[in-house]
Amino acid sequence: MNTLSRKIVMAATGLFLCFFLLIHCLGNMQLFMEPEHARLSFNAYSHFLTGNPLVKMVSYVLYASIIGHAIYALIITSKNKASGGTYKKDNRGRASKWYSRNMGVLGTVVLIFIVLHFQNFWYVYKFGQIGLDANGNKDLYAVVVAAFQELWLVVVYVIAMIALCYHLVHGITSGVRTLGLFHPKFVRWVNIVGVAYSVIICAGFAAMPIFIYITNLNN
């Protein structure tokens, strides 16, 4: 592989993950419903996601994308470190955005978050002790609500979403550019839509733990 094809892998996996985030965010919007309604609805949705064979196939693509994105990031970063020059006095930062230069750091924060996030919910749902709701579905809603009673976890989730937002702001425009979109008009539109997409998705995700924490303060 060469410098361009490796970046294509990054772009393709990254953009797929961006698309997944939209679906994930929309599905989780059920958490904002009135609690008892949210419980049944959210648990039924979770049950559907784990039972459906098509969703299962997509989930394997998702895991592969996360792993592929991380592995290629390591390969590309290590090669870039070797190719790039260092200066005694370095003022090159004036020419680019800090988040564009630190995608690896932001990505690492996001990856650590993903591991934590899997441990918080995915692992509990698959292998942990978990109750059933009135419809007989595993009560993931209760796990979510219980988890976000902890203020530190809410803070960690919000910080991770800020990191994710900056990661996406650069990642979406960069990924589309890597795939070869060069027309100035469409590039401008992708930049605008990309930033809006990143902010809306990440704000939506960050609002979930905050909402649950605040609405359960009195319990």
Next chain:
Amino acid sequence: MKLHLKIWRQKNRKAQGQLVNYTLENVNPHMSFLEMLDTLNEQLIVNKEEPVEFDHDCREGICGQCGVVINGNAHGPLENTTTCQLHMREFKDGETVLIEPFRAKGFPVKKDLKVDRSAFDRIISAGGYVSVNTGQAPEANTIPVSHETAEAAFDSAACIGCGACVATCKNGSAALFTSAKITQLAILPQSQEERKERALKMIAQMDAEDFGHCSNTEACEVECPQGISVLNIARMNYEYNRASFLKFKK
């Protein structure tokens, strides 16, 4: 004005270099940066010291020969300017100015501030040309080229190959240079025959020269003396994808 200079001195490609301090009195603010270095060298020669080697040629900002990193920026504090077009009035009296060569794995230092940029020549040789039968010059208007297309090709062709993009890129990527050279030809009708091969060969050569990946930080466009657009890089990606998809083994 008086200047304190810290200049990278390195005997040869293999030697360990270091920053050496010089003080220069009576610098005229209207001098170009290279004239200031000339003045320093005259002083060094008088003192029987070895002059500082640096690349330069036209001193008009069009040849792409000059280029050093000044206070941490390729071609110095002004954006979109070559080193030769930078004047000493951009610096303060008594300022310390740090001068280093362009650095990247693909640009080994030859001596002092002189850098081997022949990798760029090899990228051009790999495919940055149009093959035309020899003989009489063909009639210019046989192949129509619209004004907009010609201007777009000129915008990419404005690249002077100085290497500031590589020096500025944290990844030492030559994507801006290579993409400008691919794009200037890819959009003209005369060069369609070799379009796929050209893109693949030039990109293969770029990689063979140990340049890094483009991570679209867009720093190169800011520091480029000619303000070559990063959309050339997107165009190169398109040309690469198109060529990879359409190519067939002979």
